Amino acid sequence: MPKTTPYLVSLDIGTSKVCALIAETGSEGRVDVVGKGTASHKGTRKGAIIDVPATVEAIKRATEEAEIMAGVQIEQAVVGVSGPIVRSFNSRQVVAVAARSREISREDIGRALDAARSCPIPSDYEILAVLQRQFVVDGQDGVADPLGMVGSRLEADVHVVTVPVATTQNLLKCVNGAGVSVTEMILEPLAASEAVLTLxxxxxxxxxxxxxxxxTEIAVWRQGALAHTAVIPIGGDLFTSDLAVLLKTPVPDAERLKRKFGAAIPGLVRGDETIDVPRTGGQGFHPVSRAYMAEILEARARELFEVLWREATTDVPARELRAGLVLTGGGSSLDGMADEAEQVLGIPVRIGSPRGLSGLTDIVNGPEWACAAGLLLVGRGRAAVPKSKLKDSGGLFSKLKNSLGRMFPPASGN
Ligand SMILES: Nc1ncnc2c1ncn2[C@@H]1O[C@H](COP(=O)(O)OP(=O)(O)OP(=O)(O)O)[C@@H](O)[C@H]1O
Ligand SMILES: [Mg+2]
Structure with missing residues (x-):
């Protein structure tokens, strides 16, 4: 019998910081947050690990803080994966229905899914997840569960997420190096979607x-199913470096000023208000108007929204995205981001904070917690795996492969 743990742990290893959450899973799928920890670090750049010891150190600090708060020791965790190197695409394959009666069986569904997921990928890439999107029976699309239907052609439509082997190995190395086993790796925008979006x-x-x-990680949902995922190499840190360069101020000061006085729309700040901005090199201060700061931030926000919307609507027409855009992550906390996005794109935009958790939710209700919270929600209900199997990467990947197709419910379950 595998040793099980009543606790669920998530690790979001972001560019700015590592977030760790510990939760107790209660009856009826409740996820009660009992501990949280964060540690800022410089071990990753644009989603890729560039410094293993620094990342290990940050994971240790974040998990220790969470452990102290929860009063338990972390053994294993669900871990988020992201970065521009992640490649995902849709794959569709057809199989003939085997039975003479042409009634679709579980075996037919299994064969169709196997065919769809067995698409060619580069040799240095691994499949991280295969998510069921829909089935097509004799040309009729939008079928969530074809079991028992009658037809002769069954097509499975899946979203395949692939990631370089080196990326998962490095992530595993860092988490294991901090004394934690990995039960599952989950694509971060899927985790954030789980925490933030409504059905x-x-x-x-x-x-x-x-x-x-x-x-900025995006997930595009159409008709209840995942249609596209992508990672855009523009995040909140570029907003900060724009301020640092144009206001001639050190980056830590630019970051502080952005959070305290920044806005993505100049109209949100008083035109005559000025702030004393420290000069680089410790050469005193100079006055800068908040409106000018907002103009700088607005230019970067505009670029981000245009790029992300172009990417999101490459395969899915904008008219099919009637619920618009939901912004989350720490960068969405900049004042006026939703208003600016609405203005630029002419669609409904809201800020999404994590929901669906209970317990100490007041301390993890900001948008920067969306991914860590979503990892808990996706990991909820999974069987615990014995620690001995999880330290070895071969074991992890065979488990990942075994779990393909059941990571997320089919479209009807969303
Ligand atoms: N109140 C705020 N106002 C403006 N920006 C903010 C605020 N709070 C956080 N940010 C920005 O959010 C960003 C960090 O967000 P988050 O914690 O979600 O990133 P991460 O998960 O570590 O990074 P990534 O997802 O890129 O790996 C930083 O650029 C930070 O400046
Ligand atoms: Mg993140």
Whole structure:
């Protein structure tokens, strides 16, 4: 019998910081947050690990803080994966229905899914997840569960997420190096979607954008199913460096000023208000109007929204995204981001904070917690896996492969 743990742990290893959450899973799928920890670090850049010891150190600090708060020791965790190197695409394959009666069986569904997921990928890439989107029976699309239907052609339509082997190995190395086993790796924009989006939004068509420090991760949902995922190399840190360069101020000061006085729309600030901005090199201060700061931030916000919307609507027409755009992640906390996006794109935009958790929710209700919270929600209900199997990467990947197709419910379940 595998040793099980009553606790669920998530690790979001972001560009700006590592977030760790510990939750107790209660009856009826409740996820009670009992501990949280964060540690800022410089071990990753734009979603990729560039310094293993620094990342290990940050994971240790974040998990220790969460452990102290929860009063338990972390053994294993669900871990988020992201970065521009993640490649995802839709794959569709057809199989003939085997039975003479032409009634679709579980075996037919299994064969169709196997065919759809066995698409060619580069040799240095692994499949991270295969998510069921829909089935097509004799040309009739939008079928969520074809079991028992009659037809001769069954097509499975899946979204395949692939990631370089080196990326997952490095992530595994860092988490294991901090003394934690990995039970599952989950694509971060999917996790954030789980925490932030409503079922209605997914049904009506929506884009989730998780604006982090180094990247913005997007997930496009159409008719209740995932249609597209992508990572855009623009995040909140570029807003900060724009301020640092144009206001000639050190980056830490630019970051502080952005959070305290920044806005993505000049109209939100008083035109005559000025702030004393420290000069680089410790050469005193100079006055800068808040309106000028907002103009700088607005230019970057505008670029981000245009790029992300172009990416989101490459395969899915904008008219099918009736619920618009939901912004989350720390970068969405900049004042006026939703208003600016509405103005630029002419669609409904809201800020999404994590929901669906209980317990200490007041301390993890900001948008920067969306991914860590979503990892808990996706990981909820999974069987615990013995620690001995999880330290070895071969074991992890065979588990990942075994879990393909059941990571997320089919479209009807969304
Ligand atoms: N109140 C705020 N106002 C403006 N920006 C903010 C605020 N709070 C956080 N940010 C920005 O959010 C970004 C960090 O967001 P988050 O914590 O979601 O990133 P991350 O997950 O570590 O990074 P990534 O997802 O890129 O790997 C930083 O650029 C930070 O400046
Ligand atoms: Mg993030």
């Amino acid at each position: 209605d939004e997914k049904d009506h068509g929506v884009v989730l954008a998780d604006i982090g420090g180094g990247t």
